[in-house]
Amino acid sequence: MDIVLRGVRIDDERPLVDIGVESGRIVEIAETIEGRGDEEIEAGGRVALPGFVEPHLHLEKAFLHRRLPARTGTLEEAIRVTGVLKAQQEREDVLERSRRVLDMAVRNGTTLIRAHPDVDPIQGLIGVETAVELRKEYQDLLDLQIVAFPQEGILKAAGVDDLMEQALDMGADVVGGCPYNELSWDDTKAHIDKVFDLAARRGLPIDMHVDFADDADDRRFASARYIAEKTIETGYQGRVALGHVTSLGALSPDEAKPVIDLLRRADIHIVTLPATDVYLGGRKDEARPRRGLTPVRALHEAGVNVAYSSNNIRNAFTPFGRADPLQIGNLLAHLVQFGTPDQQAEILKMGTVNAARVVGVSDDYGLAVGKQADIVILDTLTVADALLDLPARSWVLKRGRVTVVTTVESRVCRGCGENHSLKAPQAAPR
Numbered sequence: 001m002d003i004v005l006r007g008v009r010i011d012d013e014r015p016l017v018d019i020g021v022e023s024g025r026i027v028e029i030a031e032t033i034e035g036r037g038d039e040e041i042e043a044g045g046r047v048a049l050p051g052f053v054e055p056h057l058h059l060e061k062a063f064l065h066r067r068l069p070a071r072t073g074t075l076e077e078a079i080r081v082t083g084v085l086k087a088q089q090e091r092e093d094v095l096e097r098s099r100r101v102l103d104m105a106v107r108n109g110t111t112l113i114r115a116h117p118d119v120d121p122i123q124g125l126i127g128v129e130t131a132v133e134l135r136k137e138y139q140d141l142l143d144l145q146i147v148a149f150p151q152e153g154i155l156k157a158a159g160v161d162d163l164m165e166q167a168l169d170m171g172a173d174v175v176g177g178c179p180y181n182e183l184s185w186d187d188t189k190a191h192i193d194k195v196f197d198l199a200a201r202r203g204l205p206i207d208m209h210v211d212f213a214d215d216a217d218d219r220r221f222a223s224a225r226y227i228a229e230k231t232i233e234t235g236y237q238g239r240v241a242l243g244h245v246t247s248l249g250a251l252s253p254d255e256a257k258p259v260i261d262l263l264r265r266a267d268i269h270i271v272t273l274p275a276t277d278v279y280l281g282g283r284k285d286e287a288r289p290r291r292g293l294t295p296v297r298a299l300h301e302a303g304v305n306v307a308y309s310s311n312n313i314r315n316a317f318t319p320f321g322r323a324d325p326l327q328i329g330n331l332l333a334h335l336v337q338f339g340t341p342d343q344q345a346e347i348l349k350m351g352t353v354n355a356a357r358v359v360g361v362s363d364d365y366g367l368a369v370g371k372q373a374d375i376v377i378l379d380t381l382t383v384a385d386a387l388l389d390l391p392a393r394s395w396v397l398k399r400g401r402v403t404v405v406t407t408v409e410s411r412v413c414r415g416c417g418e419n420h421s422l423k424a425p426q427a428a429p430r
């Protein structure tokens with residue numbers, strides 16, 4: 001075998017296991033694997049998870065936070081401010097900021113990212129062009145899917161139909177949508193129809209930003225219902241992901257239930273972006289409208305596939321960010337009060353297996369024989385502590401190759417028995 005990981009914790013109820021990896025795949029999981037691998041990793045009882053999946057990241061808009069800082073924190077301001085900066089995008093600068101995000105993500109144990117570059121008349125195709133280049137550059141470290149995302153609308157902004165076609169010709173592999181950014185309900189529906197037509201013509205999956213409102217009267221939550229109906233009508237079940245979907249959280253449980261049931265029947269994946277979506281600083285009628293959070297608990301209980309992601313990293317949309325799925329999972333767990341051991345385990349699934357379903361790689365994903373060896377080993381000793389400790393990532397493997405190693409001096413404190421190791425991981429080799 002190419003690599004054997006020794007003494008790995010994958011389940012708190014079962015003994016430690018060894019994991020054997022060959023030709024990029026997991027070929028054996030057993031309490032003891034006989035014989036030695038070409039490379040041996042002594043995990044010392046540390047926890048292994050399948051590599052994290054970030055299904056919703058905006059690379060080319062990252063690290064703009066100091067250039068034109070946000071003053072009010074509204075979505076409208078974020079789109080406006082970022083619009084000004086987008087007009088000045090330059091290739092090398094976009095590449096440099098995107099690499100900072102990708103390097104952070106790799107070091108944090110992420111093995112697949114779905115990037116959502118804007119495709120619009122302001123920045124044109126620079127986000128897609130740079131993402132295609134980075135997909136190649138980072139191919140040994142992570143997989144990069146690219147969504148053609150019409151941030152400024154399709155009907156509202158001239159020439160976007162053509163730009164979307166060009167983005168897909170260049171290598172974008174998912175059709176994005178931004179129906180909240182049209183001027184009327186008719187245009188919103190027309191936008192959604194165009195996204196479905198384009199995806200069907202190209203045979204590609206769909207991933208749309210749905211809405212950010214915290215407003216039950218808003219037409220926007222109706223888009224989620226319209227998209228679900230359209231998904232069933234076109235046979236696109238399982239191939240549509242929706243980001244944000246926050247106005248659904250403003251409905252009463254009785255109002256939300258039929259929409260949630262429809263989303264489940266349409267097998268639509270919901271990606272919540274808690275670092276961006278929760279803004280409770282104003283009322284509906286104030287200049288600083290609230291944003292809400294999609295009803296994670298109700299969606300999960302109804303059987304809808306829910307995942308989470310970082311969204312933007314340090315810009316007017318999202319002021320914070322380290323591209324760390326454990327950090328965002330911890331934030332989400334606090335916000336939705338998922339604190340029991342089972343609920344914490346569910347949050348870990350949202351950043352791993354659920355997110356893998358969102359991006360359509362489930363067949364190849366997970367800690368099981370035959371799956372691709374995308375693995376992150378955490379510097380903690382029980383799976384149940386992963387969200388509590390936010391531990392260092394001791395090793396990361398992509399397709400069976402070690403991409404990150406973190407040397408940790410002392411794993412467990414001799415004084416209190418708690419895990420205090422905080423040493424930063426080394427840079428991922430490129």
Ligand SMILES: O=c1cc[nH]c(=O)[nH]1
Pocket residue numbers: 058061151209276311312317
């Ligand atoms: O949160 C958001 C909303 C729109 N566009 C983004 O890039 N992020």
